[in-house]
Amino acid sequence: MFPEILRFGAGALFFLSGLIIFVIEIYGNYRFSYVLNRMHAASIGDSLGIVLCLIGLMIFSGFTFVTLKLAAVAVFLWFSTPVCSHLVAKLETETNDELEQECEVERECRD
Amino acid sequence: MIFVSEGLQKAYEILLIGALYLLGVLLFFCILRTIRGPRVADRILSVNMGGTMTITAITILAVILDEGYLVDISLLYAMISFLAVVVLSRIYRGVYLARKDAARRDPAEEDRESERRGQNVS
Numbered sequence A: 001m002f003p004e005i006l007r008f009g010a011g012a013l014f015f016l017s018g019l020i021i022f023v024i025e026i027y028g029n030y031r032f033s034y035v036l037n038r039m040h041a042a043s044i045g046d047s048l049g050i051v052l053c054l055i056g057l058m059i060f061s062g063f064t065f066v067t068l069k070l071a072a073v074a075v076f077l078w079f080s081t082p083v084c085s086h087l088v089a090k091l092e093t094e095t096n097d098e099l100e101q102e103c104e105v106e107r108e109c110r111d
Numbered sequence B: 001m002i003f004v005s006e007g008l009q010k011a012y013e014i015l016l017i018g019a020l021y022l023l024g025v026l027l028f029f030c031i032l033r034t035i036r037g038p039r040v041a042d043r044i045l046s047v048n049m050g051g052t053m054t055i056t057a058i059t060i061l062a063v064i065l066d067e068g069y070l071v072d073i074s075l076l077y078a079m080i081s082f083l084a085v086v087v088l089s090r091i092y093r094g095v096y097l098a099r100k101d102a103a104r105r106d107p108a109e110e111d112r113e114s115e116r117r118g119q120n121v122s
Helices: A002-031 A035-061 A065-095 B006-036 B040-065 B069-105 B107-121
Strands: none
Touching: A002 A035, A002 B006, A002 B040, A035 A065, A035 B040, A065 B040, A065 B069, B006 B040, B040 B069
């Protein structure tokens, strides 16, 4: 009985902190005013929030094959979200003609 | 998931189903950002954000229902979400470059283009 309560407590700690990170992600996404700033808030939830949630769910589900698959999801997301952020930032800096109004741009990087 | 006691089962249900409600509310705000986002990059970013929350919701369902195959579906969802971001950013970059190229070749085209865009905005 006692280890089960301990398992629930440890899992709930990770899981709830992941959900709080998601709320912070959405709040930051509405607080910032430009895409390159919003990307920072979005990347917090995409990398840290989902991994904390998945660690909580791994502790809930016990040591089974499902745990391994949840770890695979987490590893895949850690590889894919930096690539996503890079591509979106590249798209924004290449297609925005008035980038100087939003942030400082070095001359060499612009062309 | 193995439930040992009645009280602990109740606690698991409240936590996981409450998390699903919270994720639903957050997904609504993601969709709102997708509609309101002033630039294309905003929209792509918020679609990616909503995909992450959907993956979390599917894995929560897998743990509640004790169905292991739902985790495979969430892995597939992660791959498709990544592919969507890559393809959409490539497409919009290509569209922008093609428009710029056309405008450089024919200056009158640029006037018509900006006129059309102004109509779209208003």
